[in-house]
Amino acid sequence: MAVYTHLGAEELARLVANYDVGELVSAKGIAEGVSNSNWLLETNQARFILTMYERRIDTDDLPFFLGLLDHLSAAGCPVPATIHDREGAAWRMVDDKAVALIEFLPGVSPTQPDRAQAYAVGRALAEMHLAARDFSGARKNDLAPEDTLAILQTCGSDALGRIDPALPAILDDGARIASNWPQGLPTGIIHSDLFPDNVLMLDSEVTGLIDFYFACTGAMAYDLAVTHAAWSFGEDGSRNDTTLGSALILGYESLRPLSSEEFEALPLLAQGACLRFIASRAQDWLDTPADALVQRKDPMDFMRRLEFYRDRGQSAFA
């Protein structure tokens, strides 16, 4: 969470003038997003999120990401629409960086979700999968198990062991997961990063699914497995709340029942989800100085989740 770039009030006002949204009356840099700078802008008409794409995001992917927001929003999903400028463009360049103006949605992200909230999130995820079926865009998942395993292999066993002595075991788990990865499951557009941070809620109502910058084409059941891994554990992964996980799946299946192949694949899909977050956290950990002000996230939080799914198998989803 950061604001990487400083944009002055005058620059923001000039930028906003390219849109038919009224005049700027307030602008606050907000501490959201790890790859972007974000501002909460207010005009005399409405509020907006201004996102500046800083790193990790390829401008060539913006038509997919922003077009997806528009498609899902138009289909009635609680997803922020992109505001197009007076010339119809979904993003503009400012100082060689792409920026997009996005609809502001109310709601707060739960940190201790309850069952009703997990149910609502599962249902919103299924709604999103169904609404995306007629979206014309596609984007390859570049964080599939073979990709994330390669990241961990590049880190190397020694470096992983310096993070935690138990972490190098992920290399064997990763190889097993990648070589057994389920094929032929129903695919669609998936969010693939639906942590509580990326969901806005009011009580038990989902008011926003946000941060689609890992969205890609993939197995829809994998998206559910990612969400299960992200929602149904204590923060450090040591405590699984099966009632939350069950509510999530129940909510999902209220709109899109899983096939038996999908259900049986969940334990491995969830391990693949954990593998991915272990890889990105390990890479960030090794790239971030220990005394940096950014809080490093412990990859072991997801190693414990992976072990849970590996050891419990299908019963993790009972």
Place this chain on the structure above:
Amino acid sequence: MAVYTHLGAEELARLVANYDVGELVSAKGIAEGVSNSNWLLETNQARFILTMYERRIDTDDLPFFLGLLDHLSAAGCPVPATIHDREGAAWRMVDDKAVALIEFLPGVSPTQPDRAQAYAVGRALAEMHLAARDFSGARKNDLAPEDTLAILQTCGSDALGRIDPALPAILDDGARIASNWPQGLPTGIIHSDLFPDNVLMLDSEVTGLIDFYFACTGAMAYDLAVTHAAWSFGEDGSRNDTTLGSALILGYESLRPLSSEEFEALPLLAQGACLRFIASRAQDWLDTPADALVQRKDPMDFMRRLEFYRDRGQSAFA
């Protein structure tokens, strides 16, 4: 600018429930304030800034700071009022840290102010000085020239020279400023940190004076000198815009004309202002690792300002 502490949505909702402000519908950590964590909160009634006091601020000073906001707001100054909780308290404790809920004010901070804006800020500063005359609180200025000189002496000539070879000269300048510091000027409550960051404006109207956490009892003309040093130079201090400085003083004197003693003291008062920012920046520079993600501010920006005021004398304010 940072959010040092994570407060979850549930914790924020519980906190907000202590105030008669409606129910929480949105919460964004905002990148403002160097000593505090800040959130922009929205309820179904209004918007607020929630400030958590992290460091540098002594809880014993909160009655002064927050009482001053209430006093100035009630007097019609564009200053955010403190929201008191249902028991009347201006601040509460959360996890051993004090938090206060503050009125949200519209406006953006100019980064390239024009003359009309400088005039308006000068006038708002004088209005604030006049409105504070019947405020009963008082607080010693702990960043007077002898204090800031002591900070620089503790840094030491060698360390200052490692920041910039021209910086150790500040020790002689500081001794001269401290020993010649004007006495007997009219005092009152001063903001003492009125950089453009701490002013919210809509066009040429001041909609907010914020961040009073350096406010103290002091010479009112010193506050004007601080504001002059903060507003009328290019960012690195190399270019003085005399028209901005003149407009600022003109605006101030439209409400509170300076005495001849105050006007004659301005060159030394402005050097004292520079001394203070040189000291705090040098200290932060030496305390901050070069590879930290926080941008260090160059003390030389204010060394150049100090030299300008020293060399130009009274003509700096012509």
